[in-house]
Each structure stands twice: as structure tokens, then as C-alpha cells.
Amino acid sequence: MNDILAALRAAGEETRLRLLALCDRADLTVSDLTRILGQSQPRISRHLKVLCDSNLLTRLREGSWVFFRLERQGPIATLIEQILAQLPADDPVLLRDRARLEAVQTERASAAQAYFRDNAAQWNAIRSLYVEDAAVEEALVAILSGGNADYRLGHLLDIGTGTGRMLSLLGGHADSAVGIDQSREMLALARTALEDAGLRNCLVRQGDMYALPVDDASMTVVIIHQVLHFAETPAAAIAEAARVLAPGGRLMVVDFAPHDLEYLRDQHNHRRLGFSVEEVEDWCRRAALSPLSTHDLAGRPQAGQSLTVRLWLAERPAT
Ligand SMILES: C[S@@+](CC[C@H](N)C(=O)[O-])C[C@H]1O[C@@H](n2cnc3c(N)ncnc32)[C@H](O)[C@@H]1O
Incomplete structure (x- = not known):
């Protein structure tokens, strides 16, 4: 019961619920989340720590970057998924978060495509x-x-x-x-x-x-x-x-x-x-x-x- 209470307390705050909804859609870094939510980095980092400490998010280290990902295994993960599924699709705050997330993803995708283009000729020659x-x-x-x-x-x-x-x-x-x-x-x-x-x-x-x-x-x-x-x-x-x-x-x-x-x-x-x-x-x-x-x-x-x-x-x- 203590674990469920801790998870509900962690999720029961507006910014943290928004962070969970975003990480349900993609693996994101602190700087991605700072840009999307328009809040200071220390504030976002504090919220992320609470979500990681209560096992709602997992940290994935990639060199000097850290991605945050929604935990998907276990009873608490199921509970959080159910809560996220209840969020109204037309909520203006969530809609704006999603639009900014899409902008971040588009930017990332075009950087990735540029790398792919630079190397594609070499790969295709072998293929x-x-x-x-x-x-x-x-x-x-x-x-x-x-x-x-x-x-x-x-x-x-x-x-x-x-x-x-x-x-x-x-x-x-x-x-x-x-x-x-x-x-x-x-x-x-x-x-x-x-x-x-x-x-x-x-x-x-x-x-x-x-x-x-x-x-x-x-x-x-x-x-x-x-x-x-x-x-x-x-x-x-x-x-x-x-x-x-x-x-x-x-x-x-x-x-x-x-x-x-x-x-x-x-x-x-x-x-x-x-x-x-x-x-x-x-x-x-x-x-x-x-x-x-x-x-x-x-x-x-x-x-x-x-x-x-x-x-x-x-x-x-x-x-
Ligand atoms: C030719 S690509 C193949 C990619 C993919 N398996 C496919 O077939 O589309 C080889 C991949 O192996 C990765 N790689 C090479 N050495 C590795 C290592 N020691 N550990 C992890 N990945 C490695 C490279 O970064 C590269 O993405």
C-alpha cells in the first residue's frame, strides 16, 4: 500500500502529471522537458527526481545525456497508465504540451535525417x-x-x-x-x-x-x-x-x-x-x-x- 500511496502522491501534482503524460509519448531529456513546459531546469529536475524516486519514471543514461521514460512494468505502472488514459483529450494545457513535444520531435528528427543523409551513400554502396x-x-x-x-x-x-x-x-x-x-x-x-x-x-x-x-x-x-x-x-x-x-x-x-x-x-x-x-x-x-x-x-x-x-x-x- 505504501508504494501505491507514494506513487499517487508523486503523480498528484500538475507539473508532474504533465511530465508523466509527456514521457508516455516519448523518451525525453531534462532540456526537452524544460523547453516543452517552459519552466526552469532546476524545477523540472526536482519534479523528475520525485517521479524517479517513486518508480514512475526510469532514467536511461546515454553518454552525457539522460532520457526519462515512463515505467511500464508492474502494478504501479498499470495504475499510472490508467490515470493517464483518463486525462481529457481536449485539455488546453495538455494540448499545448503535446504541440510543443511535436515541435521538439520534428527538430530531433531533422537532425537525425541530416546524419542519415551524410552517411546514406556509404551504406547504400555496400547494400x-x-x-x-x-x-x-x-x-x-x-x-x-x-x-x-x-x-x-x-x-x-x-x-x-x-x-x-x-x-x-x-x-x-x-x-x-x-x-x-x-x-x-x-x-x-x-x-x-x-x-x-x-x-x-x-x-x-x-x-x-x-x-x-x-x-x-x-x-x-x-x-x-x-x-x-x-x-x-x-x-x-x-x-x-x-x-x-x-x-x-x-x-x-x-x-x-x-x-x-x-x-x-x-x-x-x-x-x-x-x-x-x-x-x-x-x-x-x-x-x-x-x-x-x-x-x-x-x-x-x-x-x-x-x-x-x-x-x-x-x-x-x-x-
Ligand atoms: C551496419 S549497422 C547495423 C544496424 C542494424 N542492426 C541493421 O541491420 O539495420 C551496425 C551497428 O552496430 C553498432 N555497433 C558497432 N559496434 C558496436 C558495439 N561494440 N556495441 C554496440 N553497438 C555497436 C553501430 O553503431 C551500428 O549502428
Whole structure:
């Protein structure tokens, strides 16, 4: 009862209720919230502290930035969601907050798009050497869903989420989904994509694939899509992915089969020129995962060059 009373006291104040309503729509920083509410930063920070202390909001650190996110797990979260659902849609204060939130989001999205534009040419050059993304995604969904249109993925983790493409593709089938990436620019793109898609069960966090900010055995499906070739020690990245998989959980690795396009090392920072089937399966076994299958999608040759995309599926045994 004490926890519920503390939560109600925290939420029972106008500014704090407005902060909760805003964080229900997006992950926001103190400076975003200061701009939207038009109040001083120390005042907003004090209110945020009260909301975090009573577990209504969670802090997500991203380098020197901290995002505030509405807590969505547990009975208190359900109570707060019900309270927020009762707020009148035509309340002028809430309507103004929402309009300012949209302005902040539009500004963020255009900064993210500028970063994307600056790098898109480089990414597209590599993409043109392999099969269409849509074909890879179709194969990935077919494997994870087992052909069932209503498939569920439980708790999903996307390591090296980049623009959040895997979360956009699969998030609607997950109870919860987390994308981890080390790049703040990429996370900004992912956050915008998830907000646009209204995928509120998905969140992104800054983190390193070798030290994931995720509990042991807490995930049902883990994806490492086009990330492993950047890894200095891919075996360690697989072992870290295995650590967070629950018994019966599955790991999907998507990367290139071995190739000899050396320039991907110099110009695109690839550490590894693809992986053999056995190599990845061996790392999985060493991380106590059982390899289940592999699937190859041959690339589109251009000037004699092409890249084969390979999908590996492994499982943490149930016992
Ligand atoms: C080619 S992108 C792939 C993005 C996404 N998985 C996709 O397929 O659309 C590779 C991503 O891995 C991230 N990355 C590289 N090394 C990482 C590390 N040590 N920890 C977390 N993310 C990393 C990069 O920031 C980048 O966003």
C-alpha cells in the first residue's frame, strides 16, 4: 500500500502529471522537458527526481545525456497508465504540451535525417552488393515465426540496433523490445522511427555489445543483424548475447559469408570479411548454445563482386 500511496502522491501534482503524460509519448531529456513546459531546469529536475524516486519514471543514461521514460512494468505502472488514459483529450494545457513535444520531435528528427543523409551513400554502396533488405527480412521472419502469422517473440533484444530496423520489423510481435547501440546518432534515428511507428513497447539504449545493460537470462529472442563484422572479438559478443538469453531462447545472427572485398576493411571499418558456418556455430557451442540452422541468400554480382548474406539460428537449451 505504501508504494501505491507514494506513487499517487508523486503523480498528484500538475507539473508532474504533465511530465508523466509527456514521457508516455516519448523518451525525453531534462532540456526537452524544460523547453516543452517552459519552466526552469532546476524545477523540472526536482519534479523528475520525485517521479524517479517513486518508480514512475526510469532514467536511461546515454553518454552525457539522460532520457526519462515512463515505467511500464508492474502494478504501479498499470495504475499510472490508467490515470493517464483518463486525462481529457481536449485539455488546453495538455494540448499545448503535446504541440510543443511535436515541435521538439520534428527538430530531433531533422537532425537525425541530416546524419542519415551524410552517411546514406556509404551504406547504400555496400547494400547494392547483396540481396534486397526485404528478402533478408522475409527470410528472418520466416525462420523466427515458423510460418505462423500471429507469431510472438516474448522479450526481444536487438544488439547493434542502428536505425532500429529490426525493432520496427519485429517489435509488434514482441511483449517488449530493446535495441542497444553504441552510437548516439544511430539511437536518435531509431528513436524517431519507433515514435513514428507508435511502437511504445520498444525502447533503445546506449550500450556496448560486450557488456550489455541487460539482466542474465531475461530475453527470449536476441538478434545481431549486420553487426558482428565490426566486432574485434565476435566470440565475446556471442557469449554476451548468450548470457542474456533465457532457457529455450533463440539467437539469430545475420552477417556475411566469407568474402574477399578488402576495401570494406579500409573504407567501411569492417573488422572481419564474413564468417564461415562452422566459425559462428563453434562460438555458439562455446557459449552453451545449440546451433539449429543456417540459411544463405546469394548476392547480386556487380563488376564481379557480391556478398552472400547468411542467417544463423541457435538456441539456449531449455534445461
Ligand atoms: C551496419 S549497422 C547495423 C544496424 C542494424 N542492426 C541493421 O541491420 O539495420 C551496425 C551497428 O552496430 C553498432 N555497433 C558497432 N559496434 C558496436 C558495439 N561494440 N556495441 C554496440 N553497438 C555497436 C553501430 O553503431 C551500428 O549502428
